[in-house]
């Protein structure tokens with residue numbers, strides 16, 4: 464629970480409307496007789512609770528019988544409440560109106576955003592809807608405005624990987640990619656990277672939609688959602704302004720990738736993200752969306768692939784002996800018998816979860832001339848992997864194992880993140 468918001472009182476006892484705990488008829492009676500707060504008040508309460516529990520997202524899922532509401536916190540979903548199915552449309556209308564969406568459009572996905580104030584804090588809420596069998600499923604992403612940019616030392620890199628990343632970042636030009644699945648903290652990492660290399664002597668730009676963190680050392684360009692002002696247009700304009708460092712929110716299609724590579728080739732350090740399943744996978748993802756291999760071969764300097772895992776709560780951390788099959792499977796991967804295993808047994812400080820906060824597990828690929836040659840020649844993933852390994856590349860699995868062995872996270876988190 465966030466200490467600062469602890470004292471903001473709840474206005475609604477949502478639990479009394481939970482159809483999974485109380486008889487549906489009784490709750491429906493409450494609704495019929497009007498003994499319930501308005502949909503606006505309900506939504507405000509749900510948002511307040513989400514912020515209080517430091518949730519990163521909220522999911523409203525109508526099913527045939529209920530409206531299930533869950534929070535995402537530290538990468539894990541937790542149920543908040545199951546409300547009667549009947550009110551799901553009212554809540555959806557309130558949310559869609561807040562996000563300036565068309566409340567009457569229920570057959571097509573929509574997305575938008577709105578601001579939320581809690582105490583002295585401002586949040587940017589992204590809303591997206593998708594029609595499902597029983598109505599509309601709505602997801603909210605919660606981002607704190609003016610949140611502090613994380614420093615690169617706080618991302619959980621091993622000292623060796625941090626060295627590699629910094630070496631790449633201090634090159635004057637080239638394309639640096641951070642990759643991972645959605646929700647793996649990619650934007651936190653590129654912001655930390657830009658923050659690490661910023662200097663008054665450099666012309667620094669960011670291009671995003673929308674701007675996620677405010678930086679006082681960079682010019683931040685926000686493109687439009689309706690394609691009237693695109694990443695490509697923004698990048699071309701930036702290139703006319705004598706830029707040195709450019710952060711591009713995400714490469715989703717060929718054109719952005721090609722202009723980003725062009726910028727890297729003309730003397731910029733370009734940092735961006737792409738969704739993919741490994742550092743080497745990111746190269747092939749870029750090629751598959753249409754960025755020609757020769758562009759990558761001449762510009763790509765480094766790729767970080769990352770995932771987030773929960774950290775063991777330091778207040779209730781204890782050593783234990785592996786018992787489950789999963790734990791034994793993990794132990795069998797380690798050489799030697801001296802490995803110790805830790806987990807949190809649960810305490811007040813971690814709300815009995817055994818975890819507190821998250822950290823990254825990563826793999827860092829530094830492109831060598833040989834690798835660039837292989838990309839240029841359209842070599843297979845296997846070939847590039849072999850080459851990377853022979854040059855000392857360590858996979859995210861190896862990094863994850865290190866972080867379990869050092870007692871930072873648990874075996875079950877390792878498998879949750881890496882399968």
Ligand SMILES: [Zn+2]
Pocket residue numbers: 776777778779780807808809810811812813814815816817818
């Ligand atoms: Zn604890």
